[in-house]
Amino acid sequence: MSQFSYVNGVLHAEGASLAAIAAQFGTPTYVYSKAQLLANYASYADACAGRDALVCYAMKANSNLAILDLLARQGAGFDIVSGGELLRVLAAGGDPRKVIFSGVGKSVDEMRLALSHDILCFNVESIPELHRLNEVAGSMGKTARVSLRVNPNVDAKTHPYIATGLKANKFGVAFDDALDTYRAAAKLPHLEVAGIDCHIGSQLLDDAPLLEALDRLIELIDKLGDEGIVLHHLDIGGGIGINYGEAGEAPPVPVGDYLARLFARVDAWRAERHGGKPIKVIFEPGRSIVGDTGVLLTKVEFIKHGEEKNFCVVDAAMNDMARPALYQAWMDMQPVVQGKAGALAYDVVGPICESGDWLARDRELAVEAGDLLVMHSAGAYGMTMASNYNTRGRAAEIIVDGEVCHVVRKRENPADLYALESLIK
Ligand SMILES: Cc1ncc(COP(=O)(O)O)c(C=O)c1O
Numbered sequence: 001m002s003q004f005s006y007v008n009g010v011l012h013a014e015g016a017s018l019a020a021i022a023a024q025f026g027t028p029t030y031v032y033s034k035a036q037l038l039a040n041y042a043s044y045a046d047a048c049a050g051r052d053a054l055v056c057y058a059m060k061a062n063s064n065l066a067i068l069d070l071l072a073r074q075g076a077g078f079d080i081v082s083g084g085e086l087l088r089v090l091a092a093g094g095d096p097r098k099v100i101f102s103g104v105g106k107s108v109d110e111m112r113l114a115l116s117h118d119i120l121c122f123n124v125e126s127i128p129e130l131h132r133l134n135e136v137a138g139s140m141g142k143t144a145r146v147s148l149r150v151n152p153n154v155d156a157k158t159h160p161y162i163a164t165g166l167k168a169n170k171f172g173v174a175f176d177d178a179l180d181t182y183r184a185a186a187k188l189p190h191l192e193v194a195g196i197d198c199h200i201g202s203q204l205l206d207d208a209p210l211l212e213a214l215d216r217l218i219e220l221i222d223k224l225g226d227e228g229i230v231l232h233h234l235d236i237g238g239g240i241g242i243n244y245g246e247a248g249e250a251p252p253v254p255v256g257d258y259l260a261r262l263f264a265r266v267d268a269w270r271a272e273r274h275g276g277k278p279i280k281v282i283f284e285p286g287r288s289i290v291g292d293t294g295v296l297l298t299k300v301e302f303i304k305h306g307e308e309k310n311f312c313v314v315d316a317a318m319n320d321m322a323r324p325a326l327y328q329a330w331m332d333m334q335p336v337v338q339g340k341a342g343a344l345a346y347d348v349v350g351p352i353c354e355s356g357d358w359l360a361r362d363r364e365l366a367v368e369a370g371d372l373l374v375m376h377s378a379g380a381y382g383m384t385m386a387s388n389y390n391t392r393g394r395a396a397e398i399i400v401d402g403e404v405c406h407v408v409r410k411r412e413n414p415a416d417l418y419a420l421e422s423l424i425k
């Protein structure tokens with residue numbers, strides 16, 4: 001059940017009116033529901049209960065400290081892609097020993113930082129990265145636990161910009177090169193070969209490609225076992241996609257069903273071919289944890305009737321939410337107050353000087369200047385991909401808990417944006 005619903009014609013987040021939030025805190029503002037966040041996390045945690053499994057929330061989806069803290073308290077680990085994200089985990093009180101470090105371009109400094117905090121595992125993506133990590137670990141007198149990100153060459157059937165498991169993508173080690181790469185890793189003195197991982201793409205509504213990727217990883221684990229390379233974990237990467245509300249969208253497979261199928265395969269393989277030996281299963285979900293946890297609340301500045309189109313100009317823009325501009329993503333927009341007559345087809349656009357600055361196109365909306373709109377399912381890859389283009393301060397972020405609103409990030413003001421700049425003396 002969604003935590004965003006209309007009460008007496010006004011959209012609420014849990015028990016808080018979005019109209020009241022806009023009046024008190026201004027717009028644009030990201031508003032998140034704590035109950036939704038915890039329910040989404042529980043859909044993974046419950047399916048993992050009693051198993052050797054770890055949910056490493058992919059914090060690139062939303063890295064607000066308060067969100068990380070809430071998840072850490074539930075026992076979550078974190079999937080990070082930078083030293084900055086590790087520092088966020090630490091600042092939020094997360095456990096670095098439940099952190100896995102993904103990404104194709106880890107710097108020496110980032111490796112040092114992660115090793116000094118004894119993270120669970122580095123998800124390594126290339127041979128040069130293995131050598132760099134071996135050297136850095138050696139120089140610190142440490143051993144780095146590594147997993148190889150294997151590219152299983154499975155078609156994730158998602159938007160080409162967010163498919164990552166095909167041969168043409170920059171990510172991972174080719175499936176056919178994986179054994180040799182493991183052999184090379186096993187010889188390096190300051191590395192401990194601990195796992196195998198993959199991430200075939202984001203916004204997958206069906207679990208069939210994920211299960212196909214699992215089968216390919218298992219195939220490799222068997223071959224590695226034959227050579228005496230025994231893995232401690234297998235990491236299947238990101239989670240299931242979510243619905244954005246577009247007509248004709250297929251529903252996402254329920255997380256519990258996906259995990260049940262995945263664990264059934266793992267169990268059968270362990271019993272039949274892995275000699276019953278244990279293996280930890282790691283998940284890196286992002287969007288399915290935070291996507292429908294948040295909305296972007298925005299105010300209509302002007303209604304503009306162009307020659308060919310009607311424009312609803314709002315105070316949020318592509319700098320606040322880049323997904324439509326980047327991926328032509330369809331995001332649902334609804335008025336905060338229901339029941340107005342006189343709907344017209346509008347393009348909802350922001351104030352930025354780019355034709356790509358649109359949030360929604362050809363939507364039937366009954367709106368006038370001063371009205372409030374929300375963009376639904378904006379909790380993932382919204383604030384984390386926001387920029388300061390046009391010297392626009394980034395939006396405030398609020399977490400609603402029942403009727404209580406917590407400001408978990410203040411709105412940026414222009415002085416914040418040029419605080420690090422200086423004039424030539
Ligand atoms: C390595 C890695 N893990 C996990 C994720 C999270 O994916 P999702 O938000 O689809 O669950 C991503 C993003 O696509 C990723 O690149």
Ligand SMILES: N[C@@H](CCCC[NH3+])C(=O)O
Nearest residue numbers: 060162202203323380381
């Ligand atoms: N940023 C993307 C998802 C890709 C995430 C990174 N692997 C989105 O908004 O859909």
